[in-house]
Amino acid sequence: MRLLDNFKDPQLCKALLERIHSELDGELRFMEVCGTHTVSIFRSGVRSLLSDKVVHLSGPGCPVCVTHDSEVAAFLDLAGRDAVITTFGDLMRVPGPDRKTLKGAQAEGARVKVVYSPFDALKIAQDNPGDKVVFLGVGFETTAPAIAATVKAAREEGVTNFSVLCFHKLVPPALEALVGDPELRVQAFLLPGHVSAIIGVEPYRFLARKHGLPAVIAGFEPVDILQALHLFVTMRKQGCVDVVNAYTRVVSDTGNPKAMSVMDEVFAPCDALWRGIGMIPNSGLAVREEFAAFDAMRVFGLTLRDVPAIKGCRCGDVLKGKLSPNKCPLFGKACTPAAPVGPCMVSTEGSCAAYYKYHV
């Protein structure tokens, strides 16, 4: 649609950049918590056009990066069993505790298939009734409803050889944990547009009310991002602190109640482990008892095992905005996209990986 191309318009971006730079008083340290924002800010060149006073920080916004070592170990355990693993491409190169990956498991004979949609995984199960097909469920609130809907469809269609290994994560509890850290050095939050399309505005209100932090729900085109930055500048100028929905073409203030209810029908909140951060209460999703037959944890009797913390890795500080990726002693040396050590280097959307890949 031609209309949407306007959100990439160079002239508009230039005008917004000028406004941001001329109206900004002091330093603006903003954090996004969405890997798609991370990549968009680097790829569009926006980052290279921001003045030194506008500091871009990437928080724990990549569901692949925050998938815990012990969860990756569970994927890999499963790959060693008699099952067909179906997954989003994102997880293929994520290293487990002993640096093994699904790619490596595939080379050793595991049956691993990359799919675009969880529904494609269900179809593989239906086409191969003799195989046990497992889908690796990762992602935030954007992705969880799709997987819940797939589980519901599997039950409706009487599919008995399909299950989901569910390691979904929820954004607001992670934000809450993050802002609770007194050492956090962030002045404003760029909120994830597509998560917000599902959960709406309400779950973020505490940022402004409780913590006095301005936040803007933004889309992913360069104009969307610059608009959000300009809103931060304007709020500061006017002395107001609010949570603003600037992605109104996609996000309704109340979110998507239907998606929420599908998600709630299949999953229940649970405590979850985040790579680089640790345990965050009620920040994950577990398959409800009624859908136990589709829960790979139960079907295969899997448990999460303890894995040692990664030595020397400062991802925790990077995720909190305390350390720039290139200041970590491992960055680009012991830790590269080819051999990632910490979560931020794992996926292309991780803050360290994006820095490594795009920063000139």
Added chain:
Amino acid sequence: MCLAVPMEVVKIDGKTAEVQIAGTYQNVRLDVLPETLEVGDFVIVHAGFALTRLDREEAIATLKLFEEGLNIALT
């Protein structure tokens, strides 16, 4: 984190719809879409699912704000 793109609805068929972007077509599930759809609508697609309908009026309104606030003419 969540790659999702607007695609145009070409055909609606119960729980699925055919959508396109620049001549590339795919079928998406409508299980979690809250709105009813019409051919020609745009939906935000993520992992083979339509998440929500794109609100054209809101897109126009946002751009209008820019045109007025920044004194820029957009096409």
Added chain:
Amino acid sequence: MRVERVLLDYGSGGKASHRLIGELFVRHLGNEVLNRLDDAAVLNISGPISVSTDSFTVDPIFFPGGDIGALAVHGTVNDVAMLGARPRYLTCGFILEEGLPMADLERIVQSMGRAAREAGVLVVTGDTKVVPRGMVDKIFINTTGIGEIFVPVAPSGHRARPGDVILVSGFVGDHGLAILSRREGLNFDAPVLSDCASLNHLVVRLLEAVPEVHVLRDPTRGGLATTLNEIAGQSGVECRIFEDRVPVRPEVSGGCSFLGLDPLYLANEGKFLCILPAEHARQALDIMQADPLGRDAARIGEVRAGHPGKVVLETPLGGTRLMDMLEGEQLPRIC
């Protein structure tokens, strides 16, 4: 209906093998050199030659715009031509999976014959092995190409110099997306054909007119981005690319957008990059654009000294970012 299939006997060297060679390979690929069917081919070449070998495996073996047979000819012909040579001869080795439908094999060999004739090369020797079912995926083909170098100094990835300009012969990413659109687990339909084609006639014309070309390279696996990184590394220069000047079909960008892929990393099988001094760029572009295989050629960037070994992309907003080499194959992603 019974489907006639490739049997292990066809690779035995006995009568079955001879039948396959006579009825299939010689029929579609035959010429005065191959038809002698001696242990080796006798070639008459003088001067410096360019030799390249490549093994082809692709899933699916038939894809929109081509098949593994045509690909095995085009791929090697192009590699030979990029060194400033006229490709003359090809050898080809087949590894076939027992049970491959004969009709598929015939279609592939026929397509190779057509591609070789169009490229003006002779298949001079070949080999066939059949392995038990499951030992290979349907068919693997190896081809080696030999060509006569006709330029005084061969183009090379080491010769890019600051001040040179970077041209590409047309739309990038077509082959990669066409293949992906037929992969299991990805259901989408793109009206995109593989660009697979032999570029030698165009390349010969270009180099005869503009022998000053410094680098010629076909950006196959890993796409434009990977090839530019190779060149930047080999020559110790910066390749600066202007994103909005790189020709990408809207259908390819569209398909890439929802799969989370970057067209600049998708494979091409009928495109080349040409790096040469700025004063010859116009002439080179005119020659490329006059040929159907180079109709959409464009000037996409320039060689600089600033960041040696790196590829820097200038975005439509005027920002810059690195265009790094990928770790491995691009995978569809949700993040």
